[in-house]
Amino acid sequence: MIDMDLQTWIIGYGVLILKLGAVLLFLLLMAAYLVLVERKLLGRIQVRYGPNRAGKYGLLQPFADTIKMMTKEDIVPDAADRIIFLLSPAVVAITALLMFAVIPFGPDITVYGRRVPLVVTDINVGLLFIFALSSLGVYGAALGGWSSNSKYSLLGGIRGAAQMVSYELALGLSLIPVVMEAGSFSLVEIVNAQAELPFMLLEPVAFAIFFISAMAEIKRIPFDLPEAENELGAGFHTEYSGMRFGLFFLGEYVHMQVLGGLIAVFFLGGWRGPLLPGPVWLALKIVLVCLVMIWIRGTLPRLRYDQLMNLGWKVLIPAALLNVVFTGARLLW
Amino acid sequence: MTLFNMLFFAIAALIVASTAIAITRRNLVHAVIYLIFGFFGSAFLFYLFGSPFLAALMVIVYAGAIMILFLFIIMMLRVEAPEEHLFPPRQMLPAVFFAAAYVAIGGLLLINDPSAGAPLTEARTEPAEFGRYIFTQNWLAVEIASLLLLVTIIGALLVGQRPAREDEE
Numbered sequence: 001m002i003d004m005d006l007q008t009w010i011i012g013y014g015v016l017i018l019k020l021g022a023v024l025l026f027l028l029l030m031a032a033y034l035v036l037v038e039r040k041l042l043g044r045i046q047v048r049y050g051p052n053r054a055g056k057y058g059l060l061q062p063f064a065d066t067i068k069m070m071t072k073e074d075i076v077p078d079a080a081d082r083i084i085f086l087l088s089p090a091v092v093a094i095t096a097l098l099m100f101a102v103i104p105f106g107p108d109i110t111v112y113g114r115r116v117p118l119v120v121t122d123i124n125v126g127l128l129f130i131f132a133l134s135s136l137g138v139y140g141a142a143l144g145g146w147s148s149n150s151k152y153s154l155l156g157g158i159r160g161a162a163q164m165v166s167y168e169l170a171l172g173l174s175l176i177p178v179v180m181e182a183g184s185f186s187l188v189e190i191v192n193a194q195a196e197l198p199f200m201l202l203e204p205v206a207f208a209i210f211f212i213s214a215m216a217e218i219k220r221i222p223f224d225l226p227e228a229e230n231e232l233g234a235g236f237h238t239e240y241s242g243m244r245f246g247l248f249f250l251g252e253y254v255h256m257q258v259l260g261g262l263i264a265v266f267f268l269g270g271w272r273g274p275l276l277p278g279p280v281w282l283a284l285k286i287v288l289v290c291l292v293m294i295w296i297r298g299t300l301p302r303l304r305y306d307q308l309m310n311l312g313w314k315v316l317i318p319a320a321l322l323n324v325v326f327t328g329a330r331l332l333w
Numbered sequence: 334m335t336l337f338n339m340l341f342f343a344i345a346a347l348i349v350a351s352t353a354i355a356i357t358r359r360n361l362v363h364a365v366i367y368l369i370f371g372f373f374g375s376a377f378l379f380y381l382f383g384s385p386f387l388a389a390l391m392v393i394v395y396a397g398a399i400m401i402l403f404l405f406i407i408m409m410l411r412v413e414a415p416e417e418h419l420f421p422p423r424q425m426l427p428a429v430f431f432a433a434a435y436v437a438i439g440g441l442l443l444i445n446d447p448s449a450g451a452p453l454t455e456a457r458t459e460p461a462e463f464g465r466y467i468f469t470q471n472w473l474a475v476e477i478a479s480l481l482l483l484v485t486i487i488g489a490l491l492v493g494q495r496p497a498r499e500d501e502e
């Protein structure tokens with residue numbers, strides 16, 4: 001009896017490690033190549049080639065960049081708050097990577113008579129887990145900016161904190177109708193609730209609000225005030241060098257994929273789709289969302305600070321609140 | 334001592350230690366970071382007691398939202414560490430008084446009503462069940478809290494608007 005328990009435990013543990021490894025490998029490789037795709041596409045939008053020297057079509061560029069950043073000197077400014085300065089990039093990367101733990105990437109499969117759910121962990125408060133991590137991610141940018149003890153970094157950190165706190169409200173409120181439709185916080189249940197119709201068609205307003213505020217949350221271009229290059233150098237990560245800068249960078253691109261995954265799970269039906277297997281569909285949807293974000297970056301200019309705050313507080317949050325009321329009315333009808 | 338007890342005391346010690354460090358730091362940003370660890374400890378306690386829902390709310394509301402506002406204000410005002418004594422007696426006395434009153438009331442409650450130590454079963458169920466419990470059994474408390482929040486929002490609006498109006502005149 002005890003042997004059986006132990007056996008189940010060991011197999012369960014092994015499966016968990018395998019899933020973690022697969023997800024991590026996918027995320028990191030995708031992050032590396034997203035950088036390349038972004039540089040290539042932005043180049044094409046601006047009528048130039050983009051990186052094309054390392055390997056055929058520049059395909060080895062991500063590896064060249066990684067080696068470069070690993071071997072660069074890791075500089076800590078004299079006036080910096082040393083421990084916080086050293087740890088802030090890790091906060092950004094860890095919170096971004098952990099969010100993927102609750103995203104389901106396929107239906108339950110059966111291997112040698114055992115049911116294996118294709119999700120790292122399905123907790124019944126999965127959606128709140130994502131919000132908890134995304135609100136902690138703010139500390140990485142804010143404390144990174146503060147601990148550098150430089151004016152540019154501090155301004156970037158303050159802007160980051162204000163912007164992310166403001167848009168988190170709209171982000172959370174826009175998902176309440178999704179939870180109302182699905183009747184659960186679990187991401188697996190939310191995907192199951194979209195078996196017939198993706199929520200994008202049922203809740204187009206929520207989709208628009210979520211997409212906009214999520215782009216603000218990861219500080220991408222129309223909302224990149226915390227790092228605004230022409231005013232602040234590089235904003236909150238001005239003083240970072242080498243792989244610590246690399247971690248901020250990695251966090252941003254992993255965040256992009258997590259955002260793609262979340263949009264897929266909440267609005268596009270998750271891993272559901274005809275013909276192809278679940279994980280492939282999820283990957284396709286993630287790539288699609290990322291491409292749209294790169295396209296937006298190549299098209300739109302940066303918002304002014306007052307425009308940013310007006311959009312968040314006077315447009316997105318009231319719209320999200322009204323959307324909750326309308327969804328409630330429709331569900332009760 | 335079971336594993337559960339050991340975890341409980343370890344986490345409780347972490348909370349007490351980090352909040353104690355938080356109120357004695359001169360560097361305000363460091364104080365905020367220690368307080369965040371304290372809130373994390375509370376979230377772990379909720380999780381240990383079988384309520385991941387409350388644990389997630391603890392992290393979102395306290396560690397994520399309220400403390401980031403503290404940090405934002407400290408960073409924006411660039412408050413320097415105070416030179417003199419951290420706690421003047423004027424501030425120390427009310428704090429000690431309220432802390433003692435809190436401990437006394439909690440102790441009295443536990444002694445007089447043995448069921449006060451029992452876990453709230455509703456908090457350990459699914460989030461939907463817990464929501465039903467809050468909005469049917471405790472609707473009055475929810476309404477009072479939301480009214481209070483509404484009043485503070487209107488107050489904040491008033492405080493924020495006043496200087497702008499004087500400028501116009």
